[in-house]
Amino acid sequence: xxxxxxxxxxxxxxxxxxxxxxxxxxxxxxxxxxxxxxxxxxxxxxxxxxxxxxxxxxxxxxxxxxxxxxxxxxxxxxxxxxxxxxxxxxxxxxxxxxxxxxxxxxxxxxxxxxxxxxxxxxxxxxxxxxxxxxxxxxxxxxxxxxxxxxxxxxxxxxxxxxxxxxxxxxxxxxxxxxxxxxxxxxxxxxxxxxxxxxxxxxxxxxxxxxxxxxxxxxxxxxxxxxxxxxxxxxxxxxxxxxxxxxxxxxxxxxxxxxxxxxxxxxxxxxxxxxxxxxxxxxxxxxxxxxxxxxxxxxxxxxxxxxxxxxxxxxxxxxxxxxxxxxxxxxxxxxxxxxxxxxxxxxxxxxxxxxxxxxxxxxxxxxxxxxxxxxxxxxxxxxxxxxxxxxxxxxxxxxxxxxxxxxxxxxxxxxxxxxxxxxxxxxxxxxxxxxxxxxxxxxxxxxxxxxxxx
Amino acid sequence: xxxxxxxxxxxxxxxxxxxxxxxxxxxxxxxxxxxxxxxxxxxxxxxxxxxxxxxxxxxxxxxxxxx
Numbered sequence: 425x426x427x428x429x430x431x432x433x434x435x436x437x438x439x440x441x442x443x444x445x446x447x448x449x450x451x452x453x454x455x456x457x458x459x460x461x462x463x464x465x466x467x468x469x470x471x472x473x474x475x476x477x478x479x480x481x482x483x484x485x486x487x488x489x490x491x492x493x494x495x496x497x498x499x500x501x502x503x504x505x506x507x508x509x510x511x512x513x514x515x516x517x518x519x520x521x522x523x524x525x526x527x528x529x530x531x532x533x534x535x536x537x538x539x540x541x542x543x544x545x546x547x548x549x550x551x552x553x554x555x556x557x558x559x560x561x562x563x564x565x566x567x568x569x570x571x572x573x574x575x576x577x578x579x580x581x582x583x584x585x586x587x588x589x590x591x592x593x594x595x596x597x598x599x600x601x602x603x604x605x606x607x608x609x610x611x612x613x614x615x616x617x618x619x620x621x622x623x624x625x626x627x628x629x630x631x632x633x634x635x636x637x638x639x640x641x642x643x644x645x646x647x648x649x650x651x652x653x654x655x656x657x658x659x660x661x662x663x664x665x666x667x668x669x670x671x672x673x674x675x676x677x678x679x680x681x682x683x684x685x686x687x688x689x690x691x692x693x694x695x696x697x698x699x700x701x702x703x704x705x706x707x708x709x710x711x712x713x714x715x716x717x718x719x720x721x722x723x724x725x726x727x728x729x730x731x732x733x734x735x736x737x738x739x740x741x742x743x744x745x746x747x748x749x750x751x752x753x754x755x756x757x758x759x760x761x762x763x764x765x766x767x768x769x770x771x772x773x774x775x776x777x778x779x780x781x782x783x784x785x786x787x788x789x790x791x792x793x794x795x796x797x798x799x800x801x802x803x804x805x806x807x808x809x810x811x812x813x814x815x816x817x818x819x820x821x822x823x824x825x826x827x828x829x830x831x832x833x834x835x836x837x838x839x840x841x842x843x844x845x846x847x848x849x850x851x852x853x854x855x856x857x858x859x860x861x862x863x864x865x866x867x868x869x870x871x872x873x874x875x876x877x
Numbered sequence: 878x879x880x881x882x883x884x885x886x887x888x889x890x891x892x893x894x895x896x897x898x899x900x901x902x903x904x905x906x907x908x909x910x911x912x913x914x915x916x917x918x919x920x921x922x923x924x925x926x927x928x929x930x931x932x933x934x935x936x937x938x939x940x941x942x943x944x
Contacts, residue, residue: 616941617940617941618941631938655943713926713927716923716924716927717927719920720920734896738896744914746902747902747914748914749896750898750902750903750905750906750914751914751917751920753889753890753895753896753898754886754889754906754917755924759924759928761937762924762927762928763927765932765935765937765938766927766932767937767938768935768936768938769932771938771941772935823938825941850942850943851941851943
């Protein structure tokens with residue numbers, strides 16, 4: 425049986441704090457005890473700041489100035505700078521890299537009273553979607569510990585999934601927030617490119633990096649986005665499903681996928697149609713070379729950043745990341761520029777799709793969480809590397825920069841969550857979140873909590 | 878386009894201002910044995926196809942305009 429407070433939403437915890445039914449110190453203590461008990465299993469945290477969190481909680485308990493995040497504990501992927509703590513990127517390379525200031529996102533969370541607990545495990549420098557880390561271990565899925573939580577924001581998802589904090593920050597370069605959240609029955613959101621600042625976050629690929637959030641419900645996502653957003657704007661009128669046109673991609677996003685996942689998405693489409701939403705098939709840009717385009721941008725950008733450490737600490741990088749960097753070295757400048765021009769065509773062509781529809785709907789992933797250690801995943805007869813499977817349906821929208829959110833929509837017969845992905849127009853993040861909240865509320869698609877104690 | 882040769886990559890490394898990658902690392906890109914990076918030749922083949930696409934005057938992607 426899971427502890428009810430540990431799996432409560434920010435909304436609920438905030439009410440308890442404001443009504444003084446629980447103190448911030450009690451809340452931090454609750455999560456600290458759980459981290460102490462479950463971190464060996466979850467491998468969610470790689471550094472902690474509990475003493476400072478308790479001090480901060482005590483001062484918040486004495487204050488009458490309350491926001492929805494006052495006294496709410498959170499964590500962040502160890503790419504975010506937190507003043508005085510090492511930002512390691514989950515790597516041996518940066519064990520002594522002490523941050524001199526908070527990342528802007530961390531600073532904004534702290535400014536409204538959120539309480540930082542610690543930093544989360546990840547795929548080294550966010551290079552990979554399985555979340556495997558030779559230094560800190562591989563975060564397991566809360567629903568089945570023999571399977572992956574997914575990555576690269578593996579520890580951030582595990583922290584929320586195992587009930588070690590109510591929300592976490594991650595980064596999403598190819599789906600590294602949305603996909604693992606989907607695999608673990610949580611909400612993963614990446615906003616329009618640039619709407620949450622990456623200042624103070626170790627980069628992987630400047631063109632594709634987004635800061636994202638991991639929460640238990642859409643309302644909590646909205647609270648975090650409201651705090652982190654670079655360019656707040658009026659929240660649109662409450663969305664009515666009857667006025668909504670939903671696009672279903674004709675190709676790629678429903679191919680070579682698990683039958684039960686496709687069936688769950690079909691059921692969701694049926695529910696939306698019955699609620700009055702107009703659902704129509706839409707042509708998407710060709711996806712044939714999207715992974716090539718993405719890699720051709722990612723690896724030279726990653727190399728360009730890591731060049732500062734390669735000379736003096738090159739031997740400390742893991743073998744697979746070094747291999748990726750070497751690949752980045754062997755691409756030509758014109759190939760990189762051309763890939764960025766293809767990204768611009770993807771953006772424009774996807775914008776054209778949004779001329780006819782308000783929202784796109786796809787499965788979040790083509791498969792449930794792979795087994796830990798699996799290198800290949802076979803889905804409906806189609807074989808590919810595990811990391812490619814995890815991000816197959818998410819990575820395109822890192823290139824286009826459209827806001828996208830994954831939300832649970834059912835359970836697989838193997839006991840693992842299934843999720844849908846909704847994608848909105850550029851800068852219509854609030855509208856996207858409004859639709860996602862309606863879907864969550866109207867259809868009650870949440871999944872049962874994992875039994876992690 | 879001819880198949881990539883190890884000599885091409887060692888030449889890039891030695892003559893074009895690069896990080897001094899080990900021969901074994903460059904060899905993996907040409908003839909993968911450890912399975913860490915596979916498909917670099919496939920990537921290059923796909924880039925060759927993309928090279929032949931006329932992108933007109935489309936610029937590289939930059940910031941997304943807030944309309």
